[in-house]
Amino acid sequence: MAWYRSSGGLWKAALQVAEWAAPQEPAYSVFRGPWRSATVQMLQRAGWASQAAPAAQGEAAAVDPAFDPSRGFVRGGYTVAHFPPARIRNFSIIAHVDHGKSTLADRLLEATGAIAAGGQAQYLDKLQVERERGITVKAQTVSLVYRHSDGADYLLNLIDTPGHVDFSYEVSRSLAACQGALLLVDASQGVQAQTVANFFLAFEQDLAIVPVLNKCDMHSAEPGRVAQQLKDAFDIEPPECLRVSAKTGLGLCAVLPAVVERIPPPVGSPDGDLRMLLFDAYHDEYRGVVCLVEVLDGRVQKGDRITAASSGTNYEVGEVGLLAPEPYPTGELLTGQVGYMLVGMKDTRSARVGDTWHHYRKPVPPLPGFKPAKSMVFAGIFPLSAAGFEQLQAAMERLTLNDASVTVRRENSNALGAGFRCGFLGLLHMDVFRQRLEQEHGASVIVTAPTVPCRVVLPGGEERELQNPAEFPTSTKIAAVWEPTVAATIVTPNDYVGSIMQLCQDRRGDMQEHAVLGAGRTLLKYHLPLAELGGDFYDELKSVSSGYASFDYEEAEYRVADLQRLDILINGEAVDALARIVHRDKAQAVGRRLCTKLRDLMDRQQFEVALQAQAGGRIVARETLKAFRKNVLAKCYGGDVSRKRKLLEKQKEGKKRMRRLGSVDVPQEVFHELMKAGNKS
Numbered sequence: 001m002a003w004y005r006s007s008g009g010l011w012k013a014a015l016q017v018a019e020w021a022a023p024q025e026p027a028y029s030v031f032r033g034p035w036r037s038a039t040v041q042m043l044q045r046a047g048w049a050s051q052a053a054p055a056a057q058g059e060a061a062a063v064d065p066a067f068d069p070s071r072g073f074v075r076g077g078y079t080v081a082h083f084p085p086a087r088i089r090n091f092s093i094i095a096h097v098d099h100g101k102s103t104l105a106d107r108l109l110e111a112t113g114a115i116a117a118g119g120q121a122q123y124l125d126k127l128q129v130e131r132e133r134g135i136t137v138k139a140q141t142v143s144l145v146y147r148h149s150d151g152a153d154y155l156l157n158l159i160d161t162p163g164h165v166d167f168s169y170e171v172s173r174s175l176a177a178c179q180g181a182l183l184l185v186d187a188s189q190g191v192q193a194q195t196v197a198n199f200f201l202a203f204e205q206d207l208a209i210v211p212v213l214n215k216c217d218m219h220s221a222e223p224g225r226v227a228q229q230l231k232d233a234f235d236i237e238p239p240e241c242l243r244v245s246a247k248t249g250l251g252l253c254a255v256l257p258a259v260v261e262r263i264p265p266p267v268g269s270p271d272g273d274l275r276m277l278l279f280d281a282y283h284d285e286y287r288g289v290v291c292l293v294e295v296l297d298g299r300v301q302k303g304d305r306i307t308a309a310s311s312g313t314n315y316e317v318g319e320v321g322l323l324a325p326e327p328y329p330t331g332e333l334l335t336g337q338v339g340y341m342l343v344g345m346k347d348t349r350s351a352r353v354g355d356t357w358h359h360y361r362k363p364v365p366p367l368p369g370f371k372p373a374k375s376m377v378f379a380g381i382f383p384l385s386a387a388g389f390e391q392l393q394a395a396m397e398r399l400t401l402n403d404a405s406v407t408v409r410r411e412n413s414n415a416l417g418a419g420f421r422c423g424f425l426g427l428l429h430m431d432v433f434r435q436r437l438e439q440e441h442g443a444s445v446i447v448t449a450p451t452v453p454c455r456v457v458l459p460g461g462e463e464r465e466l467q468n469p470a471e472f473p474t475s476t477k478i479a480a481v482w483e484p485t486v487a488a489t490i491v492t493p494n495d496y497v498g499s500i501m502q503l504c505q506d507r508r509g510d511m512q513e514h515a516v517l518g519a520g521r522t523l524l525k526y527h528l529p530l531a532e533l534g535g536d537f538y539d540e541l542k543s544v545s546s547g548y549a550s551f552d553y554e555e556a557e558y559r560v561a562d563l564q565r566l567d568i569l570i571n572g573e574a575v576d577a578l579a580r581i582v583h584r585d586k587a588q589a590v591g592r593r594l595c596t597k598l599r600d601l602m603d604r605q606q607f608e609v610a611l612q613a614q615a616g617g618r619i620v621a622r623e624t625l626k627a628f629r630k631n632v633l634a635k636c637y638g639g640d641v642s643r644k645r646k647l648l649e650k651q652k653e654g655k656k657r658m659r660r661l662g663s664v665d666v667p668q669e670v671f672h673e674l675m676k677a678g679n680k681s
């Protein structure tokens with residue numbers, strides 16, 4: 001030991017040199033092979049590298065005999081009968097956006113042989129939008145087999161959940177099928193808003209929580225400080241925190257032992273009547289609806305007749321198995337096991353997540369069920385040209401099969417013709433839906449500005465819930481308007497508290513709580529109108545906090561607000577698709593901003609076009625688009641015919657992406673840009 005300590009100074013100096021040579025890399029990375037392990041080990045013993053010393057890629061698998069890539073469920077030749085409840089652990093990975101859930105899931109899948117090492121990154125993020133945006137949208141389930149130090153094999157069912165607030169519904173229903181959760185926190189960013197929200201989701205469901213500090217390989221990682229934050233925020237003792245790097249493999253060998261030792265097994269009675277929780281469902285093009293279930297009591301087998309408690313509908317189990325990670329039929333699922341089931345269902349809307357399923361004519365006390373997902377924002381979706389309606393309709397049908405949280409109803413707009421009014425869980429959800437419509441189903445669409453639902457009370461006491469600003473009455477008197485609000489949580493470094501408070505005040509927010517989180521961070525709780533979160537709120541929050549503040553919200557009550565309809569008139573004609581609902585104090589400023597934006601975005605026409613904003617029966621803003629024939633050949637000197645033809649072709653192409661409103665052509669981007677512009681004054 002003394003040897004390590006005395007020669008440690010020399011090693012430390014060598015590392016210093018290495019760090020100068022390659023500042024982006026951890027200093028250890030210049031040492032290879034046995035040198036590297038010796039360096040890391042010695043620094044750890046000398047107390048300098050502590051746990052922040054990363055192992056090389058894949059090193060964890062080499063150093064921990066418990067990790068055995070030949071032991072996947074399928075490869076290991078197991079059956080579900082190998083796993084009684086005592087040898088099952090059902091857990092989720094929860095975290096703030098980008099703290100590394102999907103990467104950690106990859107490592108655990110590799111280490112237990114479920115997938116080959118070094119394959120596709122973020123294996124569980126299967127959708128194209130998930131890959132392009134680097135976010136998880138849909139929770140994914142996978143079963144792993146792990147041999148613990150007690151010599152026994154355990155069946156671990158892991159659910160990777162989305163981090164973004166819009167998809168917190170996915171998180172809460174995934175947690176219902178778990179007894180524990182890995183709470184992952186980025187060791188350089190520390191506790192963020194969704195860390196707080198997800199912690200409480202898990203805490204309320206009484207789950208065992210295993211805190212994991214990730215990204216400990218980064219130079220900026222401060223695991224000690226972040227562990228203290230977890231202590232201050234959630235009363236988690238610092239020694240409970242595992243320190244890992246999902247990227248390099250550092251410390252990963254402690255994760256699965258902690259899952260086995262700290263998360264309780266599912267409790268249920270293997271000999272009781274079948275009681276199953278349906279916690280998720282998705283649509284597969286070839287197999288129809290795939291239901292994800294946890295068997296709470298009893299067992300279910302292929303061919304069994306089962307009943308959905310909520311509707312009384314009967315089904316026959318066509319196939320049942322584990323996700324390992326691809327669907328693997330096992331013929332049965334036993335108490336405590338989480339798996340998939342095909343019951344011949346055609347539409348995901350028939351699969352009421354949160355439902356209790358039991359054997360035909362053997363009813364059991366139903367579970368409390370889940371609160372249905374609630375649409376927070378609404379927007380109109382229209383085809384770019386009227387001829388595209390049927391294609392859009394087909395695309396909508398196929399996509400909503402897969403995403404039952406979108407509500408859809410037919411709508412007719414004076415300006416845009418036939419289309420749909422859709423309800424989404426939030427703005428990101430809306431944008432992801434639009435992207436999937438275009439990418440996966442080839443539909444070209446116009447999406448109108450998102451609005452939140454509001455309740456209008458007429459003088460006679462009649463109450464109407466409006467999802468479309470164009471339905472907001474302008475001619476009749478209104479007794480009151482109620483708008484939805486949210487309880488927002490913001491976590492920020494202390495330096496930005498002032499500017500964030502200013503931003504929330506501008507957005508009509510009421511402060512509810514101001515708490516110091518420790519380690520230089522503050523937690524702010526605000527009551528904010530949901531409508532104020534539209535468009536640019538996130539961008540503003542990021543810009544006033546240099547990108548450091550994080551934000552989460554949950555639905556709160558409706559409150560009375562002084563709202564009115566703002567219409568946009570093009571050449572004197574109100575365009576219903578551009579109408580929005582705004583606070584009376586902001587109507588003029590928002591109107592001005594929209595008119596200016598429209599003027600800048602629209603091409604000039606051969607005649608003058610008046611762009612006006614109207615609120616409360618009067619014009620509050622006006623811009624004029626001067627007459628002009630856009631000469632695309634203006635900059636094309638000389639007589640190169642082919643170049644001129646190319647430009648004219650391009651102009652023609654551009655015209656295809658226009659929508660004709662009255663006598664005026666409006667490019668698709670106008671709708672897109674106006675959609676992004678929030679109700680900021």
Ligand SMILES: Nc1nc2c(ncn2[C@@H]2O[C@H](COP(=O)(O)OP(=O)(O)OP(=O)(O)O)[C@@H](O)[C@H]2O)c(=O)[nH]1
Pocket residue numbers: 095096097098099100101102103104122134135136137161162163164214215216217218244245246247248
């Ligand atoms: N340096 C470092 N980077 C990491 C580590 N783990 C994840 N990352 C990186 O962090 C980014 C986000 O990782 P993801 O695994 O997609 O994060 P996520 O939490 O699943 O993200 P969402 O699903 O969108 O919430 C990726 O660029 C990863 O490569 C780590 O231990 N060290």
